[in-house]
Amino acid sequence: MTMRDMKIEIIGSVTIKPSSPIPHNHKTLKLSLFDQLAPPSYVRLILFYSINNNDVIKTTTDQHHHQITSQKLKKSLSESLTLFYPFSGRIKSSISIELGDDHEDDIGAYYTEARIHCTLSSFLEQPDIEVLKHLHPIDQPHDHDHQFSKDATSIPLLQVQVSFFERGGLAIGLSMSHKLTDAATISKFISVWAAIAVGYEIPLVDFGAASYFPPREHISAFQPPSMIVKGPNKCVVKRRYVFDGTKIEALREKAISQSVQRPSRVEAVTALIWRCAMAAAWKKSTTSLNQKDAGDSSKKKKSIIIHLVNIRKRVKTPFLENTMGNLVQQFAVMTDESQMELQDLVAQLRKGNIEFGENIDKLLEGDRLLEMIDQYRKEKEKKSGTRDVDGEEMMKLYSCSSWCRFGLYDIADFGWEKPIWISNTGSTKNNFFSLMDTKGGDGIEALITLSEEEMELFEKDPEFLAFASSNPRVLL
The missing domain is CATH 3.30.559.10 (Chloramphenicol acetyltransferase-like domain)
Structure with missing residues (x-):
């Protein structure tokens, strides 16, 4: 409507x-x-x-x-x-x-x-x-x-x-x-x-x-860097997709590798969205996996995904479970054209998440967090302008925020029973994926923003559509 x-x-x-x-x-x-x-x-x-x-x-x-x-x-x-x-x-x-x-x-x-x-x-x-x-x-x-x-x-x-x-x-x-x-x-x-x-x-x-x-x-005057790189003069569009529990289980099976025996729901869905978004971004590129210089890593197109993480359960001390505010940090994962398989992306997401958990306490010491953010900003500014000789972007940056496992449907009963639908309305930023549990708890709803040109290709990707439904009716 x-x-x-x-x-x-x-x-x-x-x-x-x-x-x-x-x-x-x-x-x-x-x-x-x-x-x-x-x-x-x-x-x-x-x-x-x-x-x-x-x-x-x-x-x-x-x-x-x-x-x-x-x-x-x-x-x-x-x-x-x-x-x-x-x-x-x-x-x-x-x-x-x-x-x-x-x-x-x-x-x-x-x-x-x-x-x-x-x-x-x-x-x-x-x-x-x-x-x-x-x-x-x-x-x-x-x-x-x-x-x-x-x-x-x-x-x-x-x-x-x-x-x-x-x-x-x-x-x-x-x-x-x-x-x-x-x-x-x-x-x-x-x-x-x-x-x-x-x-x-x-x-x-x-x-x-x-x-x-x-x-x-x-x-006091510090402004955090934008996590998203917006393409020049490109209109950003947002779409809603729903992955039901059965499709997610099939996706998790497909994403199994030697390093990740049991992918999580969020890992599998994030990896699929990231893979298909990259494919759309590079669809018209003159560079392909079969090009003669594909072995030259300096000429391969690369992509980074930033994943936001709730640190409340990740730090050893203090106890933060009931502490309010912005207790969120992020880890970044990079890949290139030669590592776009679903299993590869899930493995990299898992590795990035584990390393984040191992290092979070050290990161929060002194000014190390500020140093990391400043370094990230410099790297982002450096890489975001990287293009090949044909003017194609060599580096794509994406960001993902997961609202899964917060139990929102269970806690939001004001006396009229559980909500029939909850939406976080996503983001207006480009290249952003926002994930949330469906009412049953086994599915995931995704709000995805991409440039208009890339979304046109993304929403026709048969691999993506094999697992996701485009803006289905919310059942009463």
């Missing part, structure tokens, strides 16, 4: 404040080094619920149902902000978040409600990825009391849009500042919010990451 088929009506907005006053010793929160290096953007997620069989709807009008649901969400959100108090503040410097007095207008989360003039079943028949952004408040025009800059350091760190579909469907769109959020943090926030809404036990949270990884004053 496109925007021409779907009308969105904003019906109200309000600032939600914490239900209890923020203690004086929590009025300032230092950002960790990882938060400091994070880009001023948003981590986003949309939860869809089909609640048309709920008893509330059977006994009330749509408007009354909206009021009951809205009241429940606002109250539980306010109580959640007492625990996630930093998200009520604003980033006032490169190393801290400030929370003013409770009566101030710029304290709290921004909450919007919208009415969608179509049914949820119609919307999910073939989800339009571009329409999803309209279910987030930051992409909506605000009234003059809420004119926010696009700079995420000057607007609310948490924004919520609750969108009511006709006949009872509901979508909750979350936008949380990347300066204090990664996939684990937004997942924990959802689990806390849902637990409060239904009266369950509340999970523990901690905002002490800066005590383990203190920020650096001397890099």
